[in-house]
Amino acid sequence: MQHVNLVILPSMGYSGKHTNISKPTATWWLNKLGYYSKEVKKGIYIDGHEHPDVTQARKCYISRIAELHPFMPIVNNETLEVSYLVLPPGKRIIIAIYHDEMSVATNEQRHCVWLAEEQQILRKKGNGRSIHVSDFILETSRRLFLTKEQITEMHCTLPHEKQLTVTDAHVIIHPGKNGDPWWDNAQLMKQIECAIPIFEFLHPGAVGMWIFDCSSAHEAFSEDALNVKNMNINPGDKQQCPQPSKIPLNNLPPIPGERDTQGTIQLMVYGSDHENPDLRGKAKGIKAVLQERSSVWRKLVQAVGGNEKKVVGLCKICKASQIEKDRLLRIASQDQAEGDIIGDDGSFNPSDSGSDTCCMTRALSQQQDFLDEKPLIERYIEEKGHICLFLPKFHCELDPIEMYWGWTRHQYRTVSDQKFSTAKAIIPQILNFVDVKLIQKFFRKTWRYIDAYEKGLDAHQAAFAVKVYKSHR
Numbered sequence: 001m002q003h004v005n006l007v008i009l010p011s012m013g014y015s016g017k018h019t020n021i022s023k024p025t026a027t028w029w030l031n032k033l034g035y036y037s038k039e040v041k042k043g044i045y046i047d048g049h050e051h052p053d054v055t056q057a058r059k060c061y062i063s064r065i066a067e068l069h070p071f072m073p074i075v076n077n078e079t080l081e082v083s084y085l086v087l088p089p090g091k092r093i094i095i096a097i098y099h100d101e102m103s104v105a106t107n108e109q110r111h112c113v114w115l116a117e118e119q120q121i122l123r124k125k126g127n128g129r130s131i132h133v134s135d136f137i138l139e140t141s142r143r144l145f146l147t148k149e150q151i152t153e154m155h156c157t158l159p160h161e162k163q164l165t166v167t168d169a170h171v172i173i174h175p176g177k178n179g180d181p182w183w184d185n186a187q188l189m190k191q192i193e194c195a196i197p198i199f200e201f202l203h204p205g206a207v208g209m210w211i212f213d214c215s216s217a218h219e220a221f222s223e224d225a226l227n228v229k230n231m232n233i234n235p236g237d238k239q240q241c242p243q244p245s246k247i248p249l250n251n252l253p254p255i256p257g258e259r260d261t262q263g264t265i266q267l268m269v270y271g272s273d274h275e276n277p278d279l280r281g282k283a284k285g286i287k288a289v290l291q292e293r294s295s296v297w298r299k300l301v302q303a304v305g306g307n308e309k310k311v312v313g314l315c316k317i318c319k320a321s322q323i324e325k326d327r328l329l330r331i332a333s334q335d336q337a338e339g340d341i342i343g344d345d346g347s348f349n350p351s352d353s354g355s356d357t358c359c360m361t362r363a364l365s366q367q368q369d370f371l372d373e374k375p376l377i378e379r380y381i382e383e384k385g386h387i388c389l390f391l392p393k394f395h396c397e398l399d400p401i402e403m404y405w406g407w408t409r410h411q412y413r414t415v416s417d418q419k420f421s422t423a424k425a426i427i428p429q430i431l432n433f434v435d436v437k438l439i440q441k442f443f444r445k446t447w448r449y450i451d452a453y454e455k456g457l458d459a460h461q462a463a464f465a466v467k468v469y470k471s472h473r
């Protein structure tokens, strides 16, 4: 409105009170031009999350949940009473635990931005002091923590060395200038290490289905992961040394005269007894790792007409894609710095060359053991005998903890005096105040969405179905 009244109309020779447009007119036109207003907070976004890669991720996620659903406790839709199933021997109860993070700026205010279709608001860390909460919720017992009675019970039943020192899984920090460091993957790992024993005490024998949102931090790989991005073509120099790996059995079988290495354990570093003293203890690099996978190396050599020297380390296509990817990431981060808005989700497949033999880097990245590599938190949770899932991007409606955050923010706004000291004291109280029935209602809503998506509805239809279902009730 201000732009039209102060810039556009005067430039056309119109000025004065009677030629101004009003706020409703500006709003009406923005809507007509395809913009929509969005409150700057996390919520349920529809636009932009029906991209093919996102819907594919949703399909995978929904079918995995559907597969595990029969082993989960049943919550009565009317009474919200939890009942546990009697499972066949050898099967274990599965309980969903949702994780998420929330940041409340002390001087949090509602404000809106206008977005074109397909634009999304990205989460930002915020300025100044804020309260950052990282927590888990369960349908069976709201937040992941032990009550006073349960702590007493834990002290009585667990041997001294197994007693939990942390009995509440949430972590609340106060990042910002002169405050705590920003939340990162290392802090999340520590939190998970404490959260799993709490869950195991609350639900002995059950398998936790730990669900995280799809962020780069949550999907970070460990330093010793099988990841070509951390490796050089040649041995030594500065590169990460991946853990040993089993050479995949689905590689081409060896031909006569070729060493059969399939299924053997391959070290990614040269031994201290290597014949070449210069290589001892050094990371092998991509080329040597491939050469030890004889049939894979043979395929690469054959692809360039049998001349070993012609095998390329990183081909133009894969390299260009990397540069292109870097460029897109740069643009995205610039947009983010300027206004936290980017069109689309910025996702880009770096290696869309379509061939496994274009270069060494691509060939190794397509080896089954490299493809199977899992993010650090997934690896850790699976090692502990539990399940780890990542939500598809942009699907806040599949995350009941988002609704819990929404509720928390709302409660905070009604009592906030915008002072940091108040926020610091009050937010933990609000978080603790939530009733298990409310958490179960958030879960019910998520289950309705899962059900709608499982029936093949798209996001718009699912949102409609969930709304109709609710009003019908």
Ligand SMILES: [Zn+2]
Pocket (backbone or CB within 6 Å): 314, 315, 316, 317, 318, 319, 353, 358, 359, 360, 362
């Ligand atoms: Zn390539």
